[in-house]
Amino acid sequence: MSASPDAVGVPAKSGARAALGAVDLLHPSARGGAPAGKAVSAAVPAAGRRSRLSPLAPVGLFLLCGVALVLSLAASVRIGTTDVSYADVARTAGFHLGLDVEPLPRLVDSLIWELRVPRVLMAALVGASLAVCGAALQAITRNALADPYLLGISSGASTGAVTVVVLGVGSASLGVTGGAFVGAMVSFGLLMLLLRKGGLDSVRVVLTGVVVSQLFTALTSLVLMASGDSEAIRAITQWLLGSMAPARWDTTAVTAAVTAVGLLVLWLNSAALDGFSFGADTASSLGVDVRTTRWVLLVVTSLMTAVAVASVGAIGFVGLIVPHGVRFLVGPLHRLLLPLSALVGAVFLVWTDALARVAFAPQEVPVGVFTALLGVPLFLLVLRKRGEL
Amino acid sequence: MRITAEGLGWSVAGKRVVADVNLDVAPGETVGLIGPNGSGKSSLLRCLAGLRAPTAGSVAYDREPIRRWGPRRVARHIAFVEQAADTESDLRVADVVSLGRTPFGDRWRGLGAHDRAVVDAALARLGLTELRERPWKALSGGERQRAHIARALAQQPYAILLDEPTNHLDVKHQLELLDLLAGTDQTVLVALHDLSLAARYCDRLLLMHGGRLVADGPPKDVLTPRLLAEVFEVDAETGPDSLGHLTVAYRGVVAPSQP
Numbered sequence: 294m295s296a297s298p299d300a301v302g303v304p305a306k307s308g309a310r311a312a313l314g315a316v317d318l319l320h321p322s323a324r325g326g327a328p329a330g331k332a333v334s335a336a337v338p339a340a341g342r343r344s345r346l347s348p349l350a351p352v353g354l355f356l357l358c359g360v361a362l363v364l365s366l367a368a369s370v371r372i373g374t375t376d377v378s379y380a381d382v383a384r385t386a387g388f389h390l391g392l393d394v395e396p397l398p399r400l401v402d403s404l405i406w407e408l409r410v411p412r413v414l415m416a417a418l419v420g421a422s423l424a425v426c427g428a429a430l431q432a433i434t435r436n437a438l439a440d441p442y443l444l445g446i447s448s449g450a451s452t453g454a455v456t457v458v459v460l461g462v463g464s465a466s467l468g469v470t471g472g473a474f475v476g477a478m479v480s481f482g483l484l485m486l487l488l489r490k491g492g493l494d495s496v497r498v499v500l501t502g503v504v505v506s507q508l509f510t511a512l513t514s515l516v517l518m519a520s521g522d523s524e525a526i527r528a529i530t531q532w533l534l535g536s537m538a539p540a541r542w543d544t545t546a547v548t549a550a551v552t553a554v555g556l557l558v559l560w561l562n563s564a565a566l567d568g569f570s571f572g573a574d575t576a577s578s579l580g581v582d583v584r585t586t587r588w589v590l591l592v593v594t595s596l597m598t599a600v601a602v603a604s605v606g607a608i609g610f611v612g613l614i615v616p617h618g619v620r621f622l623v624g625p626l627h628r629l630l631l632p633l634s635a636l637v638g639a640v641f642l643v644w645t646d647a648l649a650r651v652a653f654a655p656q657e658v659p660v661g662v663f664t665a666l667l668g669v670p671l672f673l674l675v676l677r678k679r680g681e682l
Numbered sequence: 683m684r685i686t687a688e689g690l691g692w693s694v695a696g697k698r699v700v701a702d703v704n705l706d707v708a709p710g711e712t713v714g715l716i717g718p719n720g721s722g723k724s725s726l727l728r729c730l731a732g733l734r735a736p737t738a739g740s741v742a743y744d745r746e747p748i749r750r751w752g753p754r755r756v757a758r759h760i761a762f763v764e765q766a767a768d769t770e771s772d773l774r775v776a777d778v779v780s781l782g783r784t785p786f787g788d789r790w791r792g793l794g795a796h797d798r799a800v801v802d803a804a805l806a807r808l809g810l811t812e813l814r815e816r817p818w819k820a821l822s823g824g825e826r827q828r829a830h831i832a833r834a835l836a837q838q839p840y841a842i843l844l845d846e847p848t849n850h851l852d853v854k855h856q857l858e859l860l861d862l863l864a865g866t867d868q869t870v871l872v873a874l875h876d877l878s879l880a881a882r883y884c885d886r887l888l889l890m891h892g893g894r895l896v897a898d899g900p901p902k903d904v905l906t907p908r909l910l911a912e913v914f915e916v917d918a919e920t921g922p923d924s925l926g927h928l929t930v931a932y933r934g935v936v937a938p939s940q941p
Contacts, residue, residue, distance in 0.1 A: 318803035319835040320868070324786075437770060561789045567777075568784050571767040577733050578764075579837075580757030580785035625771045628792050679772075 351629050354622065358636035362417065365640050369413045369647045370405065374654050377405060386410075407541070415540035415548060416646040416660075417639035419601045420611055422552045424638025425631050426594040427612030428619075429559050432566040432627065433590050434495040441598040441612040444498075444591070445505030449480020450602040451533055452509045452516070458529050459520040469532060470544060470603050477599035480509050484595070493587040494573060534659030535608030537646045544604045555597040556635055562586060563627035570625070608661045610668040611638055614675075621675050641667075683759060683840035683869050684709050684744050685730060691738030692722075692729050699725045701893045703739070707841075707871055712864045714880035715873040716904075717890030718914050723873040724765070724845050726890065730871065731843045732756035743840075757785035761834035763844040768826075769818060776814040778829045779804050782836025804836040807862070823850040831859065841869035848874065881905055881920075881928040889913060901928055911936050 317323060370382050385405040387394040396402055426441040434443070441447070453476020454469050456462050463472055487501045517526055559566075565586045568576035577583045601608075615638040616630065623629045642660070645667060649660040690703040700722045707713050715723050728734045730741055732748055740747050743759050761782070782804065783797040793801075805811045808828045813821070821829065827847060834842050842863070848856040856876075860883040863870045874880040880887055881901035889897035889904050891913040897904045902920075905928065910918045915936045923929040 318800045319807060319838060321838045321840050323800075324838055435770065564784050564787045564789070564792070568781060570769040570771040570773060570778075570781070571764070572769075574728070574733055574762075574764055575767050575781075577753050578731055578757060578760075578762035579781055580752075580754035582753050620772065624777070625773055626777060 351623060351633075354633060355636070358633060358640065362636055362640050362643070365643045366413055366417060369416070369643045370409045372647045373409065373650050375404065377401065377409075381405065411542045411545040412537045412540040412646070413643060415545045415605060416537050416642045418545065418548045418552045419537075419605055419608065420615075420638035420640070420642025421635035422548070422555065422597045422601045422638075423608065423612035424615035424619075424634040424641075425556055425559055426597050428616035428627070428630055428634045429562075429566060429590055429594055430612075431616055432569050433587055434499055435569065435572070436495060436499060437617070438613070439499070440610075441594065441601075442506070442607060442609070444484055444502040444595055444598070445480050445507075445509060446477050446484075446595050446598045447602045447607040448506045448509035448513065449483075450474070450477040450599065451607060452476045452512045453479070453603075454532055454606075455513050455516045455529050458532070459516055459522065459525045470539065473606075474599060474603035476509070477603055480505050481595045481599060483508075485592075488591075493584060493591070498587075498591070531659055532606045534661035535606035535664075536649070536657065536659050537605050538657060540605060548600050548604050551597055551600045555593050556631070558589065558593050560628070560631050562590060563631060566590075566627040567625075606659070606661070608642070608664055610661075610664045611642055614668045614672045615641060618671060618675050621679060685760075685841055685869060685871065686742045686745065687730060687739065688742075689739030690726070690729060690736050690741060692725050692734055693737045699893055700729060700736075701738075703895045705888060705895060705898065707869055709840075709869055710867050711885050712870040712872070712883065714884035714887045714901075715871060715890065716875075716877060716880050716887055721890040721913075722893040723890055725893075727762070727843050727845050727871070727873060731760055731762040733762065754785050757837065759839065760841045760843060761837040761839035763830050763834050763842070763847055765845040765847075766823075766827075766849060767830065771818070773818045774814065775810055775816050775818070775821070775825075775829050776801060776805065778818065779810070779814075779832045779836050782833040785837060800838065801836050804832040807835060808832040824852060824855040827851055827859070828855070831862070839868060841871070842866070844870070844872040846873050846875060848876065848879065877905060877910075878923075878927070878929040881930070905930055 367379065367382060371377050371379060381397055381401065382405060384394050384397055385402055388396045388402070389406055397405070423441050427439065430439040430441065430443055431437060436443075450473040454473040456476065457464050457467055457469055457472030463475075467475065484501060484505050487504070488498065491497070517529065520526070565576065565581045568579045568581040573583045576586075616634050619630055619634045619637050623633055642664070645663040646660050648663050648667075649658045652658055652663070685705075685707040687703050687705050690700060690705075691698065692700040703726060715727065717723050725734065729736050732741070732751065732753065735749070740749060742748065748756060779801050780793060780797070783793055783801065786797065787793060802811075805814055808831055810825070810828060810832055813825060816825075818826070818829075827850065831844075831847065834844075844863070847859060847863075851859065856879065860879060863872060864883045872884070874884075884901060886899065887897070887901050887904040888895055889909060896913060897909055905920045907918055907920065910916055910920075910930070917933040917936050919931050919933065920928060921931075
């Protein structure tokens with residue numbers, strides 16, 4: 294088949310549009326990139342294109358956010374218990390990138406290159422990852438409150454981390470990061486096991502996530518209570534609230550790879566994510582393979598979340614508020630929303646991490662405290678502007 | 683596009699919702715699907731639109747079975763308008779209509795100039811050009827329904843299936859919508875509750891009862907007092923109204939039969 298409906302078989306209907314003498318763009322015969330004929334431009338008044346902002350605004354926003362991110366990264370490397378100058382940052386970067394510059398003294402050099410740079414990059418990557426996962430999960434569950442931790446992956450990571458830190462299981466071979474990643478994978482496996490049969494409708498996904506999440510939260514509490522070691526409890530509370538301090542080049546590289554691939558996969562599914570706006574049936578009628586798409590998106594967001602949480606702990610609020618804030622600026626279409634959320638999430642977490650380092654220096658505050666403290670007023674502002682509060 | 687179903691059945695949780703439906707909708711026909719609540723109209727439409735895999739029998743477009751077709755291929759042939767589909771998302775009217783271009787979109791490049799021209803034409807056809815930047819939440823029920831129809835037309839479909847599209851519309855918009863559907867030369871299959879409107883706009887009516895197709899023919903043959911009493915349990919008369927359109931007048935409900 295696939296041909297146009299045979300004209301012979303058109304009974305009883307007036308050729309109303311044939312009489313207009315115009316190419317009917319809404320007819321299947323007008324497929325295949327026929328240029329927008331005169332008829333159309335005449336029939337449609339020169340209505341403004343998308344004017345949430347002006348047509349060039351998205352490009353401008355991307356440039357703005359990109360520049361902001363680069364500046365934030367540079368500025369953030371300087372900030373900390375020991376301040377370093379931009380010249381030092383530039384010299385270190387130049388030296389390690391193989392340029393012909395005089396290296397700094399070893400101690401300063403390793404402070405900048407081995408601690409600060411991976412840490413700042415990690416903040417940007419995790420911020421981007423969480424924001425994009427939040428945006429995607431809000432779309433597939435059609436739930437404005439969805440965030441990357443909805444599926445219980447972070448709870449599994451916590452249980453893994455606690456098992457390593459408090460019980461000392463695998464502390465030599467895995468470390469906290471490894472333990473947290475194993476925990477995240479176990480909870481992810483349980484989630485997939487529970488979801489493997491039947492549909493993946495929003496309510497079922499959310500409820501299953503809640504079940505997994507509650508189970509692992511209870512396990513974490515159980516281990517903590519059973520141990521009673523107050524030092525360990527303090528250490529793990531720090532970890533649970535999230536901190537960039539453990540970031541090194543190896544974990545940063547893994548996070549970078551997973552974040553980049555995940556972002557690309559999610560972005561390529563932008564149209565499908567838009568299609569979910571009116572629910573699964575409408576998405577399916579628009580040609581979205583609902584079941585496959587949901588599986589792909591759940592697996593990708595789970596993996597991105599697992600890597601982010603295992604690297605730096607469960608930093609809250611970024612994945613919830615950044616997508617809402619960006620949607621407020623550029624609207625809900627995911628082709629724009631996802632990459633901009635990534636940029637804004639990255640800038641946001643780079644700055645909150647810098648704040649966490651210096652606010653009560655030399656004591657470092659878990660970054661999760663600041664994402665919430667800064668996030669709540671910003672979130673209220675967005676809701677106010679949207680007239681929802 | 684010709685839509686055919688042979689021995690079509692759909693069961694859920696062991697309950698037969700649609701059973702043994704045979705139908706044949708010719709290219710360009712406007713066919714009305716009528717029947718009481720729960721008679722299986724929505725489920726039948728979903729099977730025909732490829733949204734539910736039939737548990738028995740088959741659906742074919744232009745005689746080619748669609749069982750193994752992917753959703754994208756189906757969506758390039760048929761557009762489906764759900765009953766009162768709503769969203770929490772802050773989409774604009776133009777965004778909603780653009781969704782109709784999804785089956786033709788390229789993952790990397792998104793929508794192009796041709797897609798935008800089609801969207802503009804669909805907006806214009808439904809009189810939504812002025813409202814294109816209006817947020818979904820600010821639309822009336824009638825405007826939302828028109829946006830859905832425009833979205834369906836933007837799919838450039840060979841056939842359009844609609845599930846009670848006139849619900850929540852005032853009289854003027856009901857007439858406008860049905861005029862538009864009857865005026866297209868695409869195949870149209872539309873579930874309707876208003877029997878007089880169905881009689882007036884459809885070339886042919888399909889009557890469903892308990893998941894089965896119990897009548898299939900021109901409105902005057904389907905809307906008979908005997909079938910109306912049997913299927914809808916109403917005591918009704920049919921005949922031309924003062925303008926000469928076939929209409930249904932109700933005397934009341936059929937008194938429950940004494941066992």
